[in-house]
Amino acid sequence: MTSKGIRGAITVEKNSVEAVKEATIELLTQMIEKNSIDKNKISHVIFTLTKDLNAAFPAKFARIDMGWDNVPMMCFNELDVQNSIEKCLRIMIVLNCTEDFVPQFVYLKGAANLR
Secondary structure, eight states, X not given: OEEEEEXXXXXXXXXXXXXXXXXXXXXXXXXXHHHTOOGGGEEEEEEEEOTTOOSOOHHHHHHHHHOOTTXXXXXXXXXXXXXXXXXXXXXXXXXXXXXXXOOOOEEEGGGGGGO
């Protein structure tokens, strides 16, 4: 068995608890569906947010709304690079998987420009 990272990103409409929650659940749902993720195979999850998003911790919504209460998760600020995309939530799910697993990355809304 090996571990592989699945990347995803989404822009958030505004800096509010509800908007961060909605974006987190939307992105995680798409990442799970596109990669057929079994939560028991998740090693850990890293969330980053741009400096203009500080209304809520995205990990909270993964725990409460998606039942990921036994998944180790951390939230960080994204590096503040000049002229970078604003109000962006990024997620990396590190998955324990087989060597031949090919991750499908997910970029939604304004974050589609990252690809």
